[in-house]
Amino acid sequence: MSDVATTSATRAEYCVVACAEAWRGAGEVLASPMGTVPTIGARLAKLTFSPDLLLTDGEALLIGDVPAVGATAEVVEGWLPYRQHLALVATGRRHVMMGASQLDRYGNQNISCIGDWARPKRQLLGVRGAPVNTLNNPTSYWVPRHSTRVFVERVDMVSGVGHDRAAAAGPSATRYHCIPDVISDLGVFDFATPDRTMRLRSLHPGVTVEQVVEATGFALTVPDEVPYTREPTAEELRLIREVIDPKGLREREVPAA
Helix, strand or coil, X not given: CCCECCCCCCHHHHHHHHHHHCCCCCXXXXXXXXXXXXXXXXXXXXXXXXXXXXXXXXXXXXXXXXXXXXXCCCCEXXXXXXXXXXXXXXXXXXXXXXXXXXECCCCCXXXXXXXXXXXXXXXXXXXXXXXXXXXXXXXXXXXXXXXXXXXXXXXXXXXXXXXXXXXXXXXXXXXXXXXXXEEECCEEEECXXXXXXXXEEEECXXXXXXXXXXXXXXXXXXCCCCCECCCCEHHHHHHHHHHHCCCXXXXXXXXXX
C-alpha cells in the first residue's frame, strides 16, 4: 500500500496535518494548542516528525505519552505549575497556537471585545496572555471558520501583537516576535512578504483562491501559483483516526465541505 493517501482525507484532516506542520522541527519546546484540531495536530507531530515536543494534559502536568483527545494520560513526566508555564513563555520555549475572534493583515489578533473597547458590543475573553505570547514565543493562529468577520481590515482591539505594531514599538518588541502560521478551514497563511502582511501559502484541497479572497476582509497577497496543503500519509491518517481522535471530534470542529 502506498504511504500517501491521496483521496480519503477529510477537510478536518487536512487542517490537522497543517497544524501539525507548525511544530515540525520545533525541538524540545512546549506545544500549547488551543482548539480540538490544533490539539490533534500537536499530538500527531509528537508521534511522527517532532518527537521532542512537550505536551501537557491541558492543566498542570507534563505528559509522557500521547493519549486520545479527552482521555487521561497514563505517563506523567512532571508538574507544570502556572509560574513555570509563565517562565517557559517568557523565555521563548513554547509555541502556542491560539484562536482569533478577529485577525488583520499584519497579524494583530483580537480576543477581547467587538466594538469600541470603552463600550463594546460584545465582551469576549479579554487579552489574556496574548501580548506576552506574541512578544516572547512563536504564536500561530487557528481559525475553524474563515470569514470576513474574523479576517478584518482592522481589529477592534489588539490582543496579540502583529508585525506593524511590533515594528512601531521597536527592538524590544520585535526581538522575539514571531507569527509562523495562520491556519483556517480554507488554507494556510503566513507573513512572508516584504511588508509583513498576510500571504496565502497553501489551499486545502477542494478550496479555490476565489473562495479565500471572498472570505477575507482585506487585500491578501496571493502568489501566481498556490500549492495545495500536503496530503496526510496513510500512517498519519491511521494515527488521527485510531489513536488520537477515534471519536471523530475533528469533524465537529471542521465539518465536511
